[in-house]
Amino acid sequence: MSVATSAASAPAKGSPKPWPILPMIELATLAALVATPFVLANRPELITLMTNILILSLLAVSFDLCWGFSGIMSYGQALFFGVAGYVIALVGRDLEFSQMWATLPLAMLVGGLLAAGLAAFLLLGRKTPTSIFVAFGTLTGAYAAERLVAGWQYVGAGNGLSAIKLMSLGQYEFVEGFEFYSVALILLLIVYLVSRVIVRSQLGLVLAGMRQNEERLAFFGYRVQVFKALIFTFAGSIAGLSGALYSYHQGFTGPTNLGPGLSTTAVIYCLFGGSGTLIGPVLGTVAIELLSYVLADTDAIKQYWTVILGIVLLVVVMFQPTGLLGLVVSSRERIGSFGKRGAR
């Protein structure tokens, strides 16, 4: 077929191939997180803070998989986080069992099953659900669970469950410090790499298409809501893992760990760092938690730090919708490529 290409209305041809900044940021973050416990060897309270940050990063990554990559506005990630945290606390209290080889997969199973159940209700109906419906559905789920737990004596009601049995591996028990930090870092790395494989695969291409125009994908023959339910379930299992680690690390869990407050915090971690990047939510969690720590510990602004933090977050979300990473990573690189490298 020989047909002349219409060039009259065509814009200048494609943008130049972007410099790969994202992998460098990922490697730099990994190096910094590996070095952290050695650099902070004399500041155990900071290692504890950084361990919390790693654990909360898992929650932020789980939200990014939902919203940043798949267009599912989940305001209920803390539901899976909190319920899994309660389950491992109860297993420790009632069964006196806290072996991580069983309890962490159990937490993932609990988070995943809960997410699958919610997905069946919110996503798999005959009519395509709107983003608002899903956002309010997940938010309501988290709120209802928080209220339920706050009034349930068996799980400690408003006081929550404290003195949670320490996470163990054989005879070894993990307390705050280097060992717990290492476990959290290894698990974050595994979750991150698995998530990275998913979002950069041809399945990730489906998610990227779904995020932009799910109706278009349905007309290609994709069962869009099933893809959404699968990624939502996977994200729920990650949130469950995060919740279990958090409960073990804190030695406590309470109703606020499964409510809208923490769910919204996960949203903010992600948006602040840069959604749809995986590393953005990790950096967002690090930035917000460190900023909170510094502001709360500075005498001059101790009383106002939450207000200052709120303003900073508002400014970033309003004026930099691609988050902090959007300042250095192009949209083209953020969207990325899909499938095996060198396949073309």
Add this chain to the structure above:
Amino acid sequence: MALLEVRAVTKVYGLLRALDGVDLTVEAGTFHGLIGPNGSGKSTLLKSIAGAHYATTGSVTFAGTDITTAPPYQRSRLGLSLKFQITAVLGELSVYDNVLLALQSTESRFALLASRSRKRLHGEVMHALERFNLADRADDLAAELSHGEQQWLEIAMALAPRPKLLLLDEPTGGMSPEERRITGELLAPIKSECALIIVEHDLDFIKNICDRLTVLDQGRVLGDGSVAEIERDARVQEIYTSRV
């Protein structure tokens, strides 16, 4: 047996009967045009066939299967493909990935996760792009294409999975006369591959490429026949001379 049979389809929105007992038959390998004044029900009929909404009453049978209430993904898997009226390319993805997305929809989820098919589908992706003169734009973002090129990309995406029936809703909307001419040339060779239903306001364009025409007016079929028959139909001439 006809490829597509629409029988007594009615679509009601509140007090409005957008379609009122419409019949339509499309044979394999034919190009079928839907024409009529604005609001006559052309796009509504196309959407009822594609599954964007369901007919209130009546039936739609495609390749021997009743698809009246089938969701879009099932219709697509049976061989129906749609190009939207408003361009719906995925602007944040590359031109190449837009077509790949259209082609890989029959892969299992595990195959997609393992990225097994990208290499295998490469030839088909490039073939789809080459026939619409987009091969050299493969790595550009779809949003960077001109409006006309985006329309071609969307037709390439709709054709790539080798459908039995392609539904085109105003494929030349917003195009320059030159781009319309090229679009006609690009569409002509697909007659050997699939049937086509096309909704278009440009009567000259549609008369040049279609074998048969169905004229809709106020949700009803006003006429149905070959291009020559429709051109001679006094009722059709009346609505086009008095209202268009």
